[in-house]
Structure formats: C-alpha cells, structure tokens
Amino acid sequence: MEHITLLIGIVIVTALVFDFTNGFHDTANAMATTISTGALGPRVAVAMSAVLNLVGAFLSVEVAKTISGGIIDEGSGIQPEVIFAGLVGAILWNLVTWLAGLPSSSSHALFGGLIGATVVSVGMDGVNGDAIVMKVLIPAVAAPVVAGIATVAATRLTYRLADNRAAEDTAKGYRAGQIASAALVSLAHGTNDAQKTMGVITLALVTGGVIAPDSDPPMWVIVSAGLAIALGTYLGGWRIIRTMGKGITDIQPPQGFAAQTGAATVILASSHIGFALSTTQVCSGAVMGAGVGRKGGVVRWSTAGRMVAAWALTLPAAGLVADAAALLDDHGNGGIAAVAVLAVLGCGVIWLLSRRKPVDASNVNAPGAESAEPVGVVTAAVRSVAPPPAGKTASAADATDGTDATDDADTSNAHASNVSGSTSGKDASSESAPTPATAGTGSTS
Known part of the structure; x- marks a missing residue:
C-alpha cells in the first residue's frame, strides 16, 4: 500500500473540518428542546451531547460503508481532489445555513457535494443511482414524516397519562425523561453522522491506494472522526438551537420528551440498517409533531416552510459549489x-457576518428569542379550533395576535367601574362611569 500523500492529507483534514461543522450544526438535534425547557443548562447540555457523540462513533460502521462504497463508485476513476471539492461544497453550505439559523441537513450537504463533484469529474457513471434513491432520497422523505407521526401519538399519550396529575408532580419525571432521551439522540447522532466522515476519509484512502477497496474504516479514522464531531458539538450551534427550540413551536417538557424519544428511535433504527438519513430532518419533524400533538400547541408554519425549502435546496446547492470547486481542481x-484559499475566505466572511448579532449560551433562551413573525392563516385557523388551555401563559406568538391576558383584565376593570358608577346614586354617574371604560379600552389599543 502507498503512503498518504499531501493531497490525501489535505482531504483528511478537510473531512475532519466538515465533521466539526456537522457537530455544531447538529447540536440542536439532541439538545434544543432540553435547553428550551430548562431541563439542562446550555453548557451542561452540549457537554453531555459531545461525550455521547464520541461514544456513538464507535458503535457501528454500517453508515460509513454506505458512504465509502455505496453512493460513489470506488472504481469509477475518481481521485482524492474530487472528494476535496465535494467537502468544500458541504462545508460552505453548512456555514451558510448555520448563519441563517436554519436546521438544514449536513448529511445531504455532504451527499450533494460528493455527487456534484463526481458528476463533473467522471460523469454519471461514478454515481450509484440506486443507492442514492434507496438509501438517501427515500429516507429523506420518509424519516421526518415517520418521526413526526410517531411524536404526535407519543405527545398525546404523554399528556393523557398525566391528565390528572399536577404539573409540579410530573416536572421531575419529565426533566429526567428529557435528559435520558436527549442522551439517546446524542448517542444516535454520533452513531449516524460521525460515520459519514469516516466513510469519506475511507473513500479518500481507497482512491489514493492507501487501503484496499471495501475496507472498513481504520481505527485511527474512527477515533479522529469521533473527536472532531464531539468538539463541534461542545461548541454548540446556538443559532440553530434557538430556531429548533423556540422558533418552530413552544416546547413544554412533555413535548420535548416525546420528540426526542421518537427521533432517537428512528435514527438508531436507520443506523442499524445503513440508511444515511438526515438526523436534522428527523429531529425537526419530531418537533413539529410535538407541536401538533399538544392541545393548544401551534406550529409556526412559516418557519417550518423555510426549513423545508432549505432541505430541498441543500443537495443541489452543495452540489453546485462542489461543481465549481471540481472544475478548478482540474487545473x-x-x-x-x-x-482551498477561496474556501477559507468564504468561511471567514460567514464568521464575520455572524458576529454582528452573536448567539451563544448566555442568550439562546433570552426573552424574545422565539420567533416574532406574524401569525399566519394556518396558525390562526388552528387556534380557532384548538385554543390554548385555560391558564396558559401567553407566548410571544399570542402577543402578536393581541390576545394576551390584559384584554380580560381591562374589560373586567371597566365593567367594575361601570357598576360602581351606576350604584353610587350621584347625578354625575352618567358622565363619570364611561371614563374607566374608555381608559380600559385605550390601554389595549
């Protein structure tokens, strides 16, 4: 076997950089609901997730085999520079969607980058179309739907079981359940996503003649990929945590527990059979299902719509960037x-833009962090059919409707003042009585 060349070394480093961005891009998958409900503090949550991502990287190599020998044909004549171009496309798309706070798929960014660079370099023959359809596209559509439906049922069952219990009696149980389910999602994420980088590095080693085709990832590849994704997870993708924890729906502890349990089940089952699905899409679908499953819970569909649009754009967008990189590589x-220089400059510009309005552990749950967008037609219709339960604290979305609790208080004050004026026995009551009512009406305008 040949020694690792400089080019293969560059590809390996670039793959680990992608793995690092995958870690902080996907921290929200496991910890967004746990942080938003206060079950764990932000720093403790990401530290726990990082450790479990590292552990998960050692549990299986089935997804790595899908990447290294399933989607791209190892014998099609692709060279390490093609893989380098694909990784550049995936990294830049990851950072763009992180800057926008959109939980898009790191996995699909990687697939799009690899496919785009391969098509430009060796043609369609270098891509295994059947594997893409069966192990990427079908899971991409089915997994979030399955996770969402499962979470709707789990959320309704959870609330029904606790229907006759006081909230304070169940708080500790839900907190423990959320922590356990978040740990399971983190473990599942390491099992699925860390393997994708292992598969890419293994593919680079095969194309460079360092190891034989169809080889399993060497142990040093498994260790380095696990450490890279764990480090990225620890730094925390706070922008995406804010969107997933606050922007899609207002998560309560029972919903967080149901969403994380449903997502972990789907991810672990897919990892076992080698489906390289998007953990982001699965967890986002589960959060939406939790919003639909709670009576009075409302999904902010405009935010969800932007997420779905980002999902649809991920494969082609990362592929187009990789196409351009592959064309340059041919020189x-x-x-x-x-x-390499353009990729570093692009990453630097995105980071500088992110510093304009930084989001970190100190403000990820700050008041007003949730979506402040106007309520749409779908949300208003859902609320008219399933209003929030009595005694529910008004959310920021409620406030945009002007339906907060001050309306009732002002109306009551006006009514009390009118009654007082009418029973005072004074001739001036007809003039003074409307005054509080007018003030009450004005205070809600």
Missing part, C-alpha cells in the same frame, strides 16, 4: 490551492 495543484 492541477494551482487549482486545488485556489479552492
């Missing part, structure tokens, strides 16, 4: 160097 070492 030899100078082209590869140009791609």
Whole structure:
C-alpha cells in the first residue's frame, strides 16, 4: 500500500473540518428542546451531547460503508481532489445555513457535494443511482414524516397519562425523561453522522491506494472522526438551537420528551440498517409533531416552510459549489490551492457576518428569542379550533395576535367601574362611569 500523500492529507483534514461543522450544526438535534425547557443548562447540555457523540462513533460502521462504497463508485476513476471539492461544497453550505439559523441537513450537504463533484469529474457513471434513491432520497422523505407521526401519538399519550396529575408532580419525571432521551439522540447522532466522515476519509484512502477497496474504516479514522464531531458539538450551534427550540413551536417538557424519544428511535433504527438519513430532518419533524400533538400547541408554519425549502435546496446547492470547486481542481495543484484559499475566505466572511448579532449560551433562551413573525392563516385557523388551555401563559406568538391576558383584565376593570358608577346614586354617574371604560379600552389599543 502507498503512503498518504499531501493531497490525501489535505482531504483528511478537510473531512475532519466538515465533521466539526456537522457537530455544531447538529447540536440542536439532541439538545434544543432540553435547553428550551430548562431541563439542562446550555453548557451542561452540549457537554453531555459531545461525550455521547464520541461514544456513538464507535458503535457501528454500517453508515460509513454506505458512504465509502455505496453512493460513489470506488472504481469509477475518481481521485482524492474530487472528494476535496465535494467537502468544500458541504462545508460552505453548512456555514451558510448555520448563519441563517436554519436546521438544514449536513448529511445531504455532504451527499450533494460528493455527487456534484463526481458528476463533473467522471460523469454519471461514478454515481450509484440506486443507492442514492434507496438509501438517501427515500429516507429523506420518509424519516421526518415517520418521526413526526410517531411524536404526535407519543405527545398525546404523554399528556393523557398525566391528565390528572399536577404539573409540579410530573416536572421531575419529565426533566429526567428529557435528559435520558436527549442522551439517546446524542448517542444516535454520533452513531449516524460521525460515520459519514469516516466513510469519506475511507473513500479518500481507497482512491489514493492507501487501503484496499471495501475496507472498513481504520481505527485511527474512527477515533479522529469521533473527536472532531464531539468538539463541534461542545461548541454548540446556538443559532440553530434557538430556531429548533423556540422558533418552530413552544416546547413544554412533555413535548420535548416525546420528540426526542421518537427521533432517537428512528435514527438508531436507520443506523442499524445503513440508511444515511438526515438526523436534522428527523429531529425537526419530531418537533413539529410535538407541536401538533399538544392541545393548544401551534406550529409556526412559516418557519417550518423555510426549513423545508432549505432541505430541498441543500443537495443541489452543495452540489453546485462542489461543481465549481471540481472544475478548478482540474487545473492541477494551482487549482486545488485556489479552492482551498477561496474556501477559507468564504468561511471567514460567514464568521464575520455572524458576529454582528452573536448567539451563544448566555442568550439562546433570552426573552424574545422565539420567533416574532406574524401569525399566519394556518396558525390562526388552528387556534380557532384548538385554543390554548385555560391558564396558559401567553407566548410571544399570542402577543402578536393581541390576545394576551390584559384584554380580560381591562374589560373586567371597566365593567367594575361601570357598576360602581351606576350604584353610587350621584347625578354625575352618567358622565363619570364611561371614563374607566374608555381608559380600559385605550390601554389595549
């Protein structure tokens, strides 16, 4: 076997950079609901998730085999620079969606980058179409739907079981359940997503002649991929945590527990059979299902719509960036160097833009962090059919409707003042009585 060349070393480093971005991009999958409900503090949550992502990386290599020998044909003549171009496309798309706070799929960014670069370099023959359809596209559509439906049922069952219990009696149980289910999602994420980077590095080693085709990832690849995704997870993708924890729906502890349990089940089952699905899509679908499953809970469909649009754009967008990178790579070492420089500059610009309105552990749950967008037609219709339970604290979305509790208080004050004026026996009551009512009406305008 040949030694690792400089180019293969660059590809390995770039793959680990992608793995790092995958970690902080997907921290929200496991910890957004746990942080938003206060079950765990932000820093403790991401630290726990990081450790479990590392552990999960050692549990299986089935998904890694799907990447290294399933989607891309190892014998089609692709070279390490093609993999480098694909990784650049995936990294830049990950950072763009992180800047926007959109929980898009790191997995699909990787697939899109690899497919786009391969098509430009060796043609469609280098791509295994059947594997893409069966192990990528079908799971991409089915997994979030299955997770959402399962979570709707789990949420309704959870609330029904606790229907006759006081909230304070069940709080500790739900907190423990959320922590356990978040740990399970983190473990599942490491099992699924860390393997994708292992598969990419293994593919680079095969194309460079370092290891034989159809080889399992070497142990040093497994360790390095696990450490990279764990480090990224620990830093926390706070922008996406805010969107998933606050922007899709207002999560309560029972919903968080149901969403995380449903998502973990789907991810672990898919990892076992080698489906390289998007953990982001699964967890987002579960959060939406939790919003639908709670009586009075409302999903902010405009936010969900932007997420779905990002999902649809991920494969082609990452593929187009990888196409351009692959075309530059064809110009030899100078082209590869140009791609590397442009990628670093692009990452730097995105990071500088993110500093304008930084989001971190100190403000991820700050008041007003939830979506402040106007209530749409779908949300208003759902509320008219399933209003929030009595005694529910008004959310920020409620406030945009102007339906907060001050309306009732002001109306009551006006009514009490009118009654007082009418029974005072004074001739001036007809003039003074409307005054409090007017004030009450004005205070709600």
